[in-house]
Amino acid sequence: MSHHGIWCEACDAAMPHLAALRCPVCAVPTPNGEVCGRCLKKPPAFSNTVAAYSYDFPLDRLIQALKYNEQIVLASMFAEKLSQRIDRCSLPDCMLAMPLHPARQKNRGFNQAQLIARPLSKSLGLPLLSHACQRLRDTPSQTSLPFDERTRNMRGAFDCNADLAGKNVALVDDVMTTGASMDALANAALAKGAASVKAWVVARTR
Secondary structure: OOOOOOOOHHHHHOOOEOOOOEOOOOOOEOOOOOOOHHHHHOOOOOOOEEEEEEOOOOHHHHHHHHHHHOOOHHHHHHHHHHHOOOOHHHOOOEEEEOOOOHHHHHHHOOOHHHHHHHHHHHHHOOOEOOOOEEEOOOOOOHHHOOHHHHHHHHOOOEEEOOOOOOOEEEEEEEEEOOOHHHHHHHHHHHHOOOOEEEEEEEEEOO
């Protein structure tokens, strides 16, 4: 990272870019770029995923620096890199950032997804509905749970109070692991009438 808090061109070249062949729904690498078995068996509520990077070194350390060491300047760089991956020919109507529970946001002091979504919305010229959805339960961290418990952990975790009838919506977050959080938020948006939901994340775990 440079002394300005933004990585240089050499560092950018060393970032863990995602493989070109990946599931179009959840962005996990697949042999021929086909829909993965998990998405075929149980399709998530979001239709496709755009991710800038794989969640590997050194990108993982940078995301942790944003979330836990208040390196806020990184959010705009993440937004810029994510923006470069988004197809301008099929933009949604609006964006929502993955909400934090109020208690967790108070403790952290900010919502990293919101910090990424703000400059992204300006870059793309899309409205960011900052208060449209809320996290109802302060759920345990997904990373602390076994894979098969993560969906159950997120069930009923979100609610949307905005009318999303007929809107195509993009959900923004820093990292997608199993996709359980994104799926739960997408379901909450669909319940408020959203026509479709897609996921935009800085990084996707492998």
